Amino acid sequence: MTQTAIRTYRGATRAHRATRLRGMRHLLLNLRDVPDDEADEVRALLAEHAIAFYETEPNRWGISAGGLWTRDADDAARAKPLLADYQRERADRMREAHDQARRDGTAPTFWRSLRGQPVQVAAILFAIGCVLALSLWPFLLGD
Numbered sequence: 348m349t350q351t352a353i354r355t356y357r358g359a360t361r362a363h364r365a366t367r368l369r370g371m372r373h374l375l376l377n378l379r380d381v382p383d384d385e386a387d388e389v390r391a392l393l394a395e396h397a398i399a400f401y402e403t404e405p406n407r408w409g410i411s412a413g414g415l416w417t418r419d420a421d422d423a424a425r426a427k428p429l430l431a432d433y434q435r436e437r438a439d440r441m442r443e444a445h446d447q448a449r450r451d452g453t454a455p456t457f458w459r460s461l462r463g464q465p466v467q468v469a470a471i472l473f474a475i476g477c478v479l480a481l482s483l484w485p486f487l488l489g490d
Contacts, residue, residue, distance in 0.1 A: 372416045373423035375400060375430060379412030385437065389415060392433055398422045 376389055393400050393415070399422055405413040417423050448454040461468045 372418055373420065374414050374416055375423065375426050376415040377412060378402075378405070378414050386415075388437070389430065389433065392429060393426060396425065396429060398426050398429075400426075 375393070376386070378386055390400075390402075398417060399419060400415050400417045402415055403411070403413045405411055417426065445454060457468075
């Protein structure tokens, strides 16, 4: 290619990228491991602030967990600080609820799990022991 052709090609690519970026989708919230009540609160927050969004569903094989998206960069820019404030406030609420449960004695602990589901806890401890034994087996045998 000649220098002019390369320059034209590169310029066209940059222009194409810029056009493509304007129409790109923006992920607002990945829904992997997000409780339903949190997802509902985020949907309500976006609707309350008139931010257009759409939701993708998780796929069958667990590769994608789904998410809340927007097509508009301006909406994405408005949503980011709103979501950051919401998540900070939610973290404080959840931390306070956990601290309250610890003070009340209702927080989940190992001993409560053992009393409530002894077979499941024993099976998990057995599996951990098997993995440790298999991992350490070559070192314990020696040469």
